[in-house]
Amino acid sequence: MTGTADEEALARRFEAHRGQLRAVAYRMLGSLTEAEDAVQETWFKLTRTDTAAIGNLAGWLTTVTGRVCLDLLRSRTARREEPMDETFVPDPVVRPLTPADPEQEALRGDSVGLALLVVLETLEPDERLAFVLHDMFAVPFDDIAPVVERTPAATRQLASRARRRVQGATLPAETDLGRQREVLEAFMAASRGGDFDALVAVLHPDVVLRVDAGALVRGAAGSKVLHGAGTVAAQALTFSRYAPTARLVLVNGALGLANTPEQGPHSVMGVTVADGRITHLYILSDPERLGHLGLPAAMSG
Numbered sequence: 001m002t003g004t005a006d007e008e009a010l011a012r013r014f015e016a017h018r019g020q021l022r023a024v025a026y027r028m029l030g031s032l033t034e035a036e037d038a039v040q041e042t043w044f045k046l047t048r049t050d051t052a053a054i055g056n057l058a059g060w061l062t063t064v065t066g067r068v069c070l071d072l073l074r075s076r077t078a079r080r081e082e083p084m085d086e087t088f089v090p091d092p093v094v095r096p097l098t099p100a101d102p103e104q105e106a107l108r109g110d111s112v113g114l115a116l117l118v119v120l121e122t123l124e125p126d127e128r129l130a131f132v133l134h135d136m137f138a139v140p141f142d143d144i145a146p147v148v149e150r151t152p153a154a155t156r157q158l159a160s161r162a163r164r165r166v167q168g169a170t171l172p173a174e175t176d177l178g179r180q181r182e183v184l185e186a187f188m189a190a191s192r193g194g195d196f197d198a199l200v201a202v203l204h205p206d207v208v209l210r211v212d213a214g215a216l217v218r219g220a221a222g223s224k225v226l227h228g229a230g231t232v233a234a235q236a237l238t239f240s241r242y243a244p245t246a247r248l249v250l251v252n253g254a255l256g257l258a259n260t261p262e263q264g265p266h267s268v269m270g271v272t273v274a275d276g277r278i279t280h281l282y283i284l285s286d287p288e289r290l291g292h293l294g295l296p297a298a299m300s301g
Helices: 003-015 018-029 032-047 057-079 102-109 114-120 125-136 141-148 152-169 177-193 196-202 229-245 287-291
Strands: 203-212 224-227 246-251 254-259 267-274 277-284
Touching (some): 003 032, 018 032, 018 125, 032 057, 057 141, 114 152, 114 267, 125 141, 177 196, 177 229, 177 254, 177 267, 177 277, 196 229, 203 229, 224 229, 229 246, 246 267
Parallel strands (some): 203 277
Antiparallel strands (some): 246 254, 254 267, 267 277
């Protein structure tokens, strides 16, 4: 084949794996734009590699993407003078709420919840890599070890530590969309009606509200973390003015709300529901990051 034909064939093989690579990078970075950049960097590395020496292309691409993401995470850690602000909300994956079909079900099944992404942000970069690649994508420790420059046994310990952190910080959540909808619609109705008692009833006593208004105002009035049903209910009542433009959407595979008035997206809210009540609310209202989500297109149709 000609050089051009070889390049086209390689590009087709790469594109067949792009979805998984994007999934790896998103779980590693919690940022959709950075995930796309990491996948593109993996493509550049592939074009500069002797592909004849690659026995397992899928495995090679996955570990290279992991290495690219690890370098990004280590760079973040080196630049960060203070620990990650507790108000940080990862980029949500927003999809329209449409009748279930096999493709949508597959997408939902592959989703990773915001609650898990928040916990992953608290892990050390090497722990996050070991956990994501092994526990989520079944990459053998022998393949991960060279990336983190440890022995397979030490790499196994990294994943084990991460797993304990994840299991300790994430609780079982409601996965049935119908039951999620009942709870979220009750929350919306109480908020719109200004019914404080009804709001408290739909919230778990230890509910946590996390609002990320962006790096420029993080730590100021726009970003906050609130605890407890009464405190969160009082805050939810102040959001009632946005209710007319809020719509149900899928946020990382679970039901959530997108507030998209004509002048532009205002916020996306993901929720965690357990035992018929909301345990966590994650609100992203950072204008810059919302602008990268393509919300109107994501919710059309």
